[in-house]
Amino acid sequence: MCGIVGYVGDRKKTVGVLLDGLTRLEYRGYDSSGIALMDDGRPRVFKSTGKLENLKKKIAKHPLEGLLGIGHTRWATHGDSTEKNAHPHVSAGTSVVHNGIIENYSELKEELIRKGFKFYSDTDTEVLAHLIESCCGGDLSFEDGVREAFRRVEGSYAVAVISDRAPDKVIATRRFSPLIVATGDHENYLASDVPAILPYCRNVIFLEDGDVAVLDKNSVTITDIDGGPVKRDVQTINWDPVSVEKCGYRHFMIKEIHEQPQAVLDTMRGRFSEETGEIFFEGFEGSPYKDINRIMALACGTSYHASLIGKYMIETIARVPVQVEIASEFRYRNPILDKQTLAIAVSQSGETADTSEALHEARAGGAKTLSITNVLMSKIARDAERVIYTHAGPEIGVASTKAFTTQLLVFYLLSVYLGRVKKQIDREKAAELIRDAIRLPQLMQMTLRLDDEIKDLAKEFFHYRNFLYLGRGISYPVAFEGALKLKEVSYIHAEGYAAGEMKHGPIALIDDEMPVVLIAPNDGITYRKILGNLQEVRARRGKIIFLTSDTTPEELRGSVDRVIEIPACNYLLSPLISVIPLQLLAYHIAVLKGTDVDQPRNLAKVVTVE
Numbered sequence: 238m239c240g241i242v243g244y245v246g247d248r249k250k251t252v253g254v255l256l257d258g259l260t261r262l263e264y265r266g267y268d269s270s271g272i273a274l275m276d277d278g279r280p281r282v283f284k285s286t287g288k289l290e291n292l293k294k295k296i297a298k299h300p301l302e303g304l305l306g307i308g309h310t311r312w313a314t315h316g317d318s319t320e321k322n323a324h325p326h327v328s329a330g331t332s333v334v335h336n337g338i339i340e341n342y343s344e345l346k347e348e349l350i351r352k353g354f355k356f357y358s359d360t361d362t363e364v365l366a367h368l369i370e371s372c373c374g375g376d377l378s379f380e381d382g383v384r385e386a387f388r389r390v391e392g393s394y395a396v397a398v399i400s401d402r403a404p405d406k407v408i409a410t411r412r413f414s415p416l417i418v419a420t421g422d423h424e425n426y427l428a429s430d431v432p433a434i435l436p437y438c439r440n441v442i443f444l445e446d447g448d449v450a451v452l453d454k455n456s457v458t459i460t461d462i463d464g465g466p467v468k469r470d471v472q473t474i475n476w477d478p479v480s481v482e483k484c485g486y487r488h489f490m491i492k493e494i495h496e497q498p499q500a501v502l503d504t505m506r507g508r509f510s511e512e513t514g515e516i517f518f519e520g521f522e523g524s525p526y527k528d529i530n531r532i533m534a535l536a537c538g539t540s541y542h543a544s545l546i547g548k549y550m551i552e553t554i555a556r557v558p559v560q561v562e563i564a565s566e567f568r569y570r571n572p573i574l575d576k577q578t579l580a581i582a583v584s585q586s587g588e589t590a591d592t593s594e595a596l597h598e599a600r601a602g603g604a605k606t607l608s609i610t611n612v613l614m615s616k617i618a619r620d621a622e623r624v625i626y627t628h629a630g631p632e633i634g635v636a637s638t639k640a641f642t643t644q645l646l647v648f649y650l651l652s653v654y655l656g657r658v659k660k661q662i663d664r665e666k667a668a669e670l671i672r673d674a675i676r677l678p679q680l681m682q683m684t685l686r687l688d689d690e691i692k693d694l695a696k697e698f699f700h701y702r703n704f705l706y707l708g709r710g711i712s713y714p715v716a717f718e719g720a721l722k723l724k725e726v727s728y729i730h731a732e733g734y735a736a737g738e739m740k741h742g743p744i745a746l747i748d749d750e751m752p753v754v755l756i757a758p759n760d761g762i763t764y765r766k767i768l769g770n771l772q773e774v775r776a777r778r779g780k781i782i783f784l785t786s787d788t789t790p791e792e793l794r795g796s797v798d799r800v801i802e803i804p805a806c807n808y809l810l811s812p813l814i815s816v817i818p819l820q821l822l823a824y825h826i827a828v829l830k831g832t833d834v835d836q837p838r839n840l841a842k843v844v845t846v847e
């Protein structure tokens with residue numbers, strides 16, 4: 238949670254770069270924000286509660302310049318969302334912004350109070366400002382003082398510091414929280430994530446745990462915590478800057494829903510041969526998984542739902558048993574692991590603390606590890622032995638959409654790969670499955686044409702206070718995902734259920750105030766059964782929205798309130814299609830309700846607390 242930025246270079250650009258960077262990081266937290274600027278050797282701090290807009294308005298009243306500066310957008314952990322708790326935190330001439338949690342802050346705080354430092358906030362971060370100041374006395378240079386301070390800090394952090402003790406430098410360090418340095422021409426940048434710097438430069442260094450970076454206008458020096466030199470590669474990022482703009486769409490969520498055909502295409506590109514049925518994943522040379530006999534998928538939220546669908550795909554195609562684990566629970570139940578287990582950590586951001594901890598647990602237990610993530614060089618990507626990247630591009634809306642469908646595609650390709658390795662499918666079958674995947678972008682495009690129809694549907698249904706989503710087989714995790722989307726962006730209570738479970742309890746909820754979304758692609762397997770569930774809902778006067786790929790649902794028209802027809806496709810790929818109307822429904826209902834679609838209350842895109 239929280240986004241940090243830093244800049245040193247052109248004094249006329251500084252404020253703009255910081256605010257622009259924070260705008261692109263606002264998805265990481267949006268309770269309060271602030272910047273600190275250094276000009277004429279003196280730091281100046283501006284803070285505001287609420288959305289970044291408030292800070293921008295405040296700053297607009299003071300024309301500002303500064304050779305360098307740091308900025309922060311906050312998702313509160315220690316201390317509520319007040320101005321005094323907003324970052325930067327200050328001690329004498331030193332200002333600090335921080336993303337993470339300082340675990341030993343109470344001990345450090347007591348010690349610093351004994352030394353005479355005064356605390357003004359309820360945050361753990363203020364400790365860092367005072368600790369750095371207390372370490373900087375005597376003969377130590379400012380940089381050495383910062384290193385000295387961080388040798389004493391426990392917990393997770395990405396930190397940027399400026400000080401009148403070194404008025405031409407920004408110093409940064411990290412441990413367990415992401416931080417990148419980007420290098421420009423007589424200017425250098427710092428940020429929690431790539432989108433913040435994308436409009437300005439493409440040369441990026443991903444700092445590693447324990448790195449300390451010193452940025453001035455003309456250079457970047459990286460050392461370890463003891464001051465020893467460290468060499469890090471510069472990577473060139475080829476994301477298009479428009480990927481972090483709304484490009485005429487009203488919200489990122491709707492833009493990202495419409496980007497799904499392209500995201501899926503980008504994720505499949507170069508990863509298979511239609512002729513030979515082969516799947517290519519980087520780092521998979523030498524069949525690393527030929528001996529595994531079990532898979533555990535570890536994930537949270539939408540990534541967890543993708544993993545539940547991945548289970549169907551892998552078990553159907555490769556016949557390897559898959560257990561799907563809620564990452565936050567996994568490490569607390571002494572899981573049984575061995576070297577024939579493959580643990581797959583699934584995470585859009587690659588930073589989710591619960592998933593990251595579960596991955597460590599799996600690794601410590603001797604399992605082989607793989608991650609599926611969207612963020613290059615993210616923590617989870619680096620901590621697993623191998624990684625398969627989804628190429629969804631930056632996902633800014635807090636509600637995950639294109640990350641979900643690209644994760645599903647990766648699971649599908651992985652299933653075909655394992656199916657071949659495990660000799661469960663022959664080359665022809667693999668090629669056929671690949672051909673089905675190739676059709677996806679077009680089918681998704683067709684499904685997106687339902688947008689207007691679903692907007693109308695939303696008008697009819699947005700005033701309901703509860704929703705039930707039901708699915709069977711591979712569609713039941715889609716029901717979970719549909720319900721989660723609606724909850725998070727519209728604040729309407731919604732539940733996802735396996736349709737067959739309805740009669741074991743939830744059926745008691747059904748009356749004419751309960752819309753029920755039935756997800757029923759005609760799979761030839763569970764379809765007939767779900768028609769039975771439909772009648773059960775009807776008999777209790779529930780309102781039915783029926784999502785199907787059946788081209789002759791005429792017989793049903795009298796029994797359902799609305800039919801949404803989606804294109805038919807391979808059963809295992811149907812979730813990539815059936816989820817789209819559910820994403821659109823959640824979006825349009827949220828717009829009608831006037832909620833903050835891209836930044837719903839209480840949420841953050843990246844959840845780095847357990």
Ligand code: AGP
Nearest residue numbers: 538539540584585586589636637
């Ligand atoms: C999805 O819409 C949510 N915002 C959330 O459930 C998310 O999927 C979850 O926090 C996991 O995030 P990750 O994929 O980045 O690990």
